[in-house]
């Protein structure tokens with residue numbers, strides 16, 4: 541008889557098949573999969589047959605998330621990644637090389653600009669920046685070397701809304717790929733593929749997960765595009781973990797419900813803050829005062845405008861910093877898209893190196909505060925945020 545350890549390892553490795561399918565996707569907590577022979581392994585590593593070889597390449601829990609996101613975004617295929625940044629990196633590096641250019645929105649997630657500066661530049665991939673609400677500016681920024689136009693459905697942190705259909709058409713005529721970061725809107729509000737995007741990326745850390753309890757990302761698009769991105773991601777090790785993929789799947793089930801509440805809470809708060817003492821401006825696509833309000837009303841599902849808003853405090857930097865210290869219901873933390881209301885002040889955090897002029901060029905003011913509205917009771921949020929914004 542084999543020794544105890546041999547028997548223990550074998551005994552504890554039998555995965556039972558349930559005749560009744562589980563209601564939730566199991567977490568396939570395995571780094572590797574037993575194969576019949578070298579031919580099978582070779583074919584699996586080449587993705588020439590269905591199945592799994594090694595979890596950096598693929599895993600059933602990742603696959604379930606990839607299929608779910610592809611379906612909800614109206615794409616052929618998807619890839620789950622370790623973070624939103626891993627998805628953004630893969631989506632760019634799979635298609636651009638030395639001498640190519642990418643056009644980024646003027647107001648874009650700081651990590652995307654950080655990637656362009658810290659990594660893409662070293663690969664010889666140049667970036668230009670354009671105000672994506674100004675189509676002439678975008679057209680002017682596209683050169684013969686531009687291969688990709690990057691958009692955010694709702695920009696971080698300014699809440700500018702991109703006219704994806706018009707910009708995708710503009711790019712298509714110039715032979716430029718369009719990638720949309722749909723993190724702020726989530727698939728519950730918008731499906732950029734249907735508007736002409738070639739790829740859609742998500743930080744699943746945000747609304748898809750929805751509970752501030754993991755970091756994850758995903759990209760969806762055509763089979764061919766996803767194959768090319770998978771090649772990059774598996775080689776740099778940017779794959780998802782099955783544990784986090786499970787949490788993202790769980791989050792997806794309540795995404796629709798949560799986005800309704802994020803949107804209605806944000807609308808109530810935005811309305812209350814507009815004109816409140818100390819508040820110079822409120823930027824929320826649901827407000828009639830938002831420059832792309834009509835577009836948002838047309839483009840987003842179910843009359844929702846999402847949970848992200850930005851306010852400009854009249855007292856500049858010190859007012860922004862004071863606001864952070866005064867909130868009692870909201871939490872001062874980076875990140876967004878969660879059940880908790882989260883506040884951040886770009887001028888003293890993500891954009892702290894910038895002068896007031898540089899902030900203005902990025903569409904921000906020294907007193908701009910980003911608020912990710914959570915699922916708390918709206919009246920508690922209104923009381924908390926109005927009090928925090930009040931001048932001394």
Ligand SMILES: Cc1ncc(COP(=O)(O)O)c(C=O)c1O
Pocket residue numbers: 623624625626649651692696721723724742743744745755756757875
């Ligand atoms: C719009 C947007 N895209 C991408 C990311 C990056 O996601 P992650 O932190 O999961 O890498 C973030 C993070 O804040 C984001 O706000």
